[in-house]
Amino acid sequence: MTLERQLGVGGEFAAAYVVAHEVAHHVQNELGILGQANRIRQQVSERESNAISVRLELQADCLSGIWARYAQERFNSLERGDIAEAMNAAAQIGDDTLQRNAGRSVQPHTFQHGTSAQRQRWFQTGYETAQIAFCDTFSTDNL
Numbered sequence: 315m316t317l318e319r320q321l322g323v324g325g326e327f328a329a330a331y332v333v334a335h336e337v338a339h340h341v342q343n344e345l346g347i348l349g350q351a352n353r354i355r356q357q358v359s360e361r362e363s364n365a366i367s368v369r370l371e372l373q374a375d376c377l378s379g380i381w382a383r384y385a386q387e388r389f390n391s392l393e394r395g396d397i398a399e400a401m402n403a404a405a406q407i408g409d410d411t412l413q414r415n416a417g418r419s420v421q422p423h424t425f426q427h428g429t430s431a432q433r434q435r436w437f438q439t440g441y442e443t444a445q446i447a448f449c450d451t452f453s454t455d456n457l
């Protein structure tokens with residue numbers, strides 16, 4: 315699996331977080347958020363388009379956090395260390411970390427997913443609040 319081999323992201327729950335992130339994009343699609351964001355992205359500069367992409371991705375991370383919380387509350391399915399595993403995964407797939415690990419200089423205007431710290435923070439926000447209203451990455455000045 316690419317996650318483990320290339321990114322050094324190990325563990326079942328790390329994989330679950332990545333799947334939950336993809337499901338979150340489906341939720342964004344159902345809510346009309348994805349369509350609206352992509353329409354705007356086609357009309358703005360590449361830099362602005364990337365910035366919108368970051369907000370979409372961080373929202374998906376937040377929704378993944380909500381999923382993790384419910385997986386625990388309703389099914390008691392988390393094991394010790396699972397949240398730390400997801401946080402590690404979020405850190406490994408932050409744009410700044412990926413660029414640094416690829417030997418490139420870190421260029422924030424090219425980010426499409428957000429920094430490691432941002433990805434961790436939004437996952438944690440979802441996990442701690444368990445409310446979709448707190449995952450509004452589009453109306454905050456503090457990503």
Ligand SMILES: [Zn+2]
Nearest residue numbers: 335339371374
């Ligand atoms: Zn994504």
